Amino acid sequence: MYKKLQNYLGLFLTLFVLSGCASALVGGAASLGLATVQERSLKDAAIDLEINLLIQDKMFRADTEEIFSAVDVLVLEQRVLLVGNVENTKYKDKVASIAWNTPKVKEVLNEITTNKNLNLVSEAKDARVSLNLSVLLIGDTEISDINFHHSVSDQIIYIMGIAQNKEELNKVINHARTIRGVKKVISHIIIKNDNKRKK
Numbered sequence: 001m002y003k004k005l006q007n008y009l010g011l012f013l014t015l016f017v018l019s020g021c022a023s024a025l026v027g028g029a030a031s032l033g034l035a036t037v038q039e040r041s042l043k044d045a046a047i048d049l050e051i052n053l054l055i056q057d058k059m060f061r062a063d064t065e066e067i068f069s070a071v072d073v074l075v076l077e078q079r080v081l082l083v084g085n086v087e088n089t090k091y092k093d094k095v096a097s098i099a100w101n102t103p104k105v106k107e108v109l110n111e112i113t114t115n116k117n118l119n120l121v122s123e124a125k126d127a128r129v130s131l132n133l134s135v136l137l138i139g140d141t142e143i144s145d146i147n148f149h150h151s152v153s154d155q156i157i158y159i160m161g162i163a164q165n166k167e168e169l170n171k172v173i174n175h176a177r178t179i180r181g182v183k184k185v186i187s188h189i190i191i192k193n194d195n196k197r198k199k
Contacts, residue, residue, distance in 0.1 A: 037194060039147050039162040040077050048075040051102055055080065058095060058098045068093050072151040073099075076160050077197060078106040081188055083151035083158045085118045094192040107196075109188055111158050118154055126152040129179055133157060134173040143171055148189070155181050162197075 148161030
């Protein structure tokens with residue numbers, strides 16, 4: 001249910017943006033303010049938003065229940081992280097294909113699983129883990145939490161982001177590992193001066 005609510009909100013934003021009504025939101029002072037503290041530029045943030053909305057829209061059109069409502073999409077500097085649980089590998093491959101065929105995408109990190117045993121209880125646990133991690137990152141003054149994004153599936157935390165240095169990267173991962181019930185932490189965090197950012 002948690003993922004469905006997130007994705008339905010994403011669809012709403014997709015329709016809102018594609019209708020042309022959100023230009024003020026995307027280009028407004030709030031976006032500019034966030035860009036000044038993010039490691040990615042305002043241009044990169046806008047491209048990432050565009051990619052995310054396009055993928056969400058394509059997933060909704062392809063299969064609302066089995067794909068759109070089951071998969072989270074995180075995008076950072078045109079790197080796409082797919083997280084969630086689907087019925088079979090056919091759906092997993094379908095989402096990956098949608099992501100790869102979206103303009104401007106440089107890399108697709110496909111972390112989608114096909115665990116048929118997941119249920120609403122598991123999703124509730126995921127929501128708790130996600131909230132706890134957000135609180136920990138926001139509360140740590142040595143971490144610029146705006147540069148990190150995460151998704152939780154089957155109590156496994158998937159994180160992507162841009163760390164200032166190895167120390168900040170380790171702090172983020174350590175916070176994730178301390179949360180009760182977490183099975184594993186999978187990091188797709190890159191360091192600020194990583195060559196991947198120059199490609």
